[in-house]
Amino acid sequence: MTISVVIPAYNEERLLPKTIRSLQQLDRKPDEILIVNGGSTDQTAAISEKMGARVITVAHRGIGFARQQGLIAAKGDIIAFTDADTIVPKLWLTTIENTLFQPNVSGVFGSFRVTDGKPFYKFIINIYQPIVNQIFYWLGIYMAAGQNIAFLKTKALEAGGFPAEYKIAEDVEMAHRLKKVGRVVYLPNLIVRSSGRRGDEGLGFIFRGAKAFFIYFVLHRGDKIGFPDIR
Numbered sequence: 001m002t003i004s005v006v007i008p009a010y011n012e013e014r015l016l017p018k019t020i021r022s023l024q025q026l027d028r029k030p031d032e033i034l035i036v037n038g039g040s041t042d043q044t045a046a047i048s049e050k051m052g053a054r055v056i057t058v059a060h061r062g063i064g065f066a067r068q069q070g071l072i073a074a075k076g077d078i079i080a081f082t083d084a085d086t087i088v089p090k091l092w093l094t095t096i097e098n099t100l101f102q103p104n105v106s107g108v109f110g111s112f113r114v115t116d117g118k119p120f121y122k123f124i125i126n127i128y129q130p131i132v133n134q135i136f137y138w139l140g141i142y143m144a145a146g147q148n149i150a151f152l153k154t155k156a157l158e159a160g161g162f163p164a165e166y167k168i169a170e171d172v173e174m175a176h177r178l179k180k181v182g183r184v185v186y187l188p189n190l191i192v193r194s195s196g197r198r199g200d201e202g203l204g205f206i207f208r209g210a211k212a213f214f215i216y217f218v219l220h221r222g223d224k225i226g227f228p229d230i231r
Contacts, residue, residue: 001100002031003093004076008066010038010229012084013047015195019086020051028093030080036070044084062226064166067146067174071153071161080150081171085195086112088148092190096150099185106159106182107151109144109175110190117196121205125196130188137186142179146171148192155181167226168209169216 005023009016016035023030033053037045039060048055058069071079080096082088099108111133114125133143149171159177162170178184199205216222 001077001097002075003028003078003080003097004032004034004074005030005080005082005093006034006036006067006070006074007053007082007084008036008038008063008070009040009044009048009084010060010066011040011042011044013040013043015085016044017047017051019082019084019088020048020053022087023082024052025090026088026093027090028097030076030093032075034070034074036066036073038066062165062167063146064162064170064222065164067170068162068164071156074153077153078150079153079156081146081148082192083147083194085197086147087193089191092192095187095190099187100150100152102183102185104183105185106155107149107175107178107184108187108190109142109150109171109184110148110187110192112145112148112192112194114196114199115193117199118202121196121199124206125199133186134188142172142175142184142186144171144175145192147194148190149175151178152182163222166222168212169222172216173222 023033035048035053035055037055037057045055056073078100096108099105111130114122136143159181162174175184
């Protein structure tokens with residue numbers, strides 16, 4: 001099988017090169033690195049192409065739209081998503097590929113940690129989140145992270161793909177859609193490492209996230225609120 005790694009990016013010239021290099025150093029290298037350039041005004045597209053990635057440019061309409069455009073455009077049989085501020089472990093794609101080869105598996109997702117940022121944010125992501133995500137998974141609630149999720153393209157399309165109108169929780173919704181067409185596996189020890197810049201929003205991050213996920217789980221919508229662009 002072939003593997004595409006898709007990275008949504010908007011003005012990510014500073015951190016994206018490290019992400020691409022980590023993909024190029026994998027044990028199982030991707031057959032395609034696809035950058036979904038959301039109308040960047042910096043050198044995101046030029047740098048990506050210089051480093052060997054394929055770039056498609058789309059309107060800057062939110063993360064759900066960007067991920068869905070990446071899903072449609074990707075050429076691989078397996079599609080793995082990560083983010084433009086994320087470093088993946090050496091065996092990332094090997095582990096993903098081996099998992100998706102198992103019978104009736106449609107998708108897989110792992111966890112993430114942050115390497116910097118404000119102490120309260122690092123505590124939430126690095127300590128609190130892994131415990132909660134494991135409990136939720138046992139309860140059948142898949143708190144997938146967009147920087148560490150992969151699936152068979154045919155299964156993703158069969159499930160309806162990403163909700164293009166979502167501004168948040170598009171990754172969680174994708175995992176739950178995949179559950180309808182196969183088994184979704186959570187690998188808590190498959191950990192990618194992202195920047196902690198999201199925590200720069202301060203306590204607003206907590207209030208915004210709590211409100212957004214309440215709307216998602218209660219009203220089953222993700223188009224009402226999203227996180228601000230932080231670069």
